[in-house]
Amino acid sequence: MTPPTPRPQLSLLDLVAVREGGTVADALQIALRTAQHAETLGFVRYWLAEHHNMAGIASSATAVLVGHIAGGTSRIRVGSGGIMLPNHAPLVVAEAFGTLAELYPGRIDLGLGRAPGTDPTTMRALRRNRVETEEDFPHDVAELQHLLAAPEPGQRLIAMPGAGTNVPVWLLGSSLFSAQLAAERGLPYAFASHFAPRMLHQAIALYRSLFRPSAAWPRPYVTIGVPLIAAPTDDEAEYLASSTYQRVLGILTGDRRRLLPPVANYAAQLQPQERAAIGDFLAAAVIGGSDTVRAGLLRLAEATQADEFMLVSDVYDPALRLRSLEIAAQAHAQAWPRS
Template identity: 45%
Template sequence: MSPSTPLSLIDFCTVYPGEKVGESMARSVDLAQRAESLGYSRIWYSEHHNMKSIASAAPAVLISHIGAKTKKIRLGAGGVMLPNHSPYVIAEQFGTLAELYPDRIDLGLGRAPGTDMNTLGRALRRDANAADHFPEDVLELDGYLKGRSRIPSVQAIPGANTNVPLYILGSSMFGATLAAKLGMPYSFASHFAPTHLVQAVTYYRNNFEPSDTLSEPYVIAAVNVTASDSQEDAERQTEGVHRERVRSMAGRGRHLTEDQLDQILNSHSGQQILDMLRFSAIGTGDKVRQYLEEFTELAQADELMISLQSTSHDEALRSMEILADAWSLDPSRMAGAPGEHRV
């Protein structure tokens, strides 16, 4: 029996060394088109700032471009860092997307800055206490999208009555608590913050309060995947991914020799960085499928959000194909709103 859990993707619009940003965006279009043809449910793009290897700083703009190049796959932000913005502006942006691409747009919401503190304070000009207002901002945004503005005589146009599905993103108990209280779907960032996965999801499910949006809890859990035609090649790719992750996080822009990188990899700090990728399925299709089946049970997940971990675009595409085949994805079935499966 094939797994019934939907698979989705998180695409960071990765800029590889020596590559132009426009090239990474063109590859994101290619990835979305391939994912659509293979039966993946949705693709999300995450708001990051001042990161040389990530070009998804403006998710709404990227989604609009990719929406025009695809036909039915759902597209969304995973997520918009809401304290960086006015809820009203986000309602207008995603309301516009919902009108352009009906029944295809999702909006995941996070409260982290998505950047370093210098960029946060000086470039984004985000108030130091902005995250404290996240719950109220979520409700304000939800009101705009449902045509129930909390401000008299103010409507989001576009936006009102589009009912864009909102997802609370998180990697701690805060997001789980908020999602449960508001009766919203919850997406856990276990692909890079694995520590509180089980605790947070368990709390969310046990304390979920039904809402007019969602009658039962709905969990999306993120997990890394490196699938290849051989175990040896998957492990080779993983080693490359690990080295680049440590180089980026520990090097902080400094040039590191391979010997220096080896030393960091073997250090306590290096192992802490690699532990962020603790939930990773690595190997051939059968091995990856087995891992994901076990992870689905551990995470109590209704849907898996896959972060492809490869050292090149071609390897990522092949990984995606192998996973789709191993999971027996059906291209005729696409995800709907939270907790809903549509043909």
């Protein structure tokens, strides 16, 4: 008999989209309501992504938002998905997330990425005169872990707050580099298949094969990004997903805008090469009614054996976004009924 597919946990990644016709303040309020809703649905964590100088994304001050969301919830883990470490000195990150860990003990995650998460001009503005490259990432991760650990005798540089909080560090990536580094350090690994799914299977296979157990993580732990739009019917889900399709096409063509309302028959209006490009970007997406979502989640779980699905649900109407998460949670419960 074939063993059952392991039951992945559900989480949510939020870019805090600013909607067309809305404001940044609206986006921040929607993010908090969404996190509160995810908590009631039993999601295990809610992460926010660092992006800068991008129209329609309001999550640039990621640590500030992590504190805002954690303060408005009570149980769900809140963290970064992720902090782009080349943009920051490790000490600053340790102090910020150490402070959060003291305010919300046992609830803060620190996901780290090695890309700048922005354009070259903004990257220079963030770094000022610092000379920092992606190749410095392993050293910076090690320094950050050291600063968050209990101080050693004679240690001169202490993160205060931060030292001794042992905030869980995750590595994020869309290639093999971070997969290998996470395995070597015995850290959990989150693959960005919500926008770069091409190397998903290769990266998680490498991570699992090279994983070295650590005190905090005795076994490998894989989270994968899953674009998800759920609705009562497949047709309505496809209609709502047109907001995501427009956003993806804008990313691919350099025409970034605020999150746009859905458009009927949007995909049919595109050129074949545009539909193909969007399809490649969203290859890990699950879009449809309850039955379709349940089948899609099961298929992803069987293919990846992921420990956790980090959903990304960009629905223009905030209320329909909450409904999308409800349908996803119900489909997940039907796919993996608890005994």
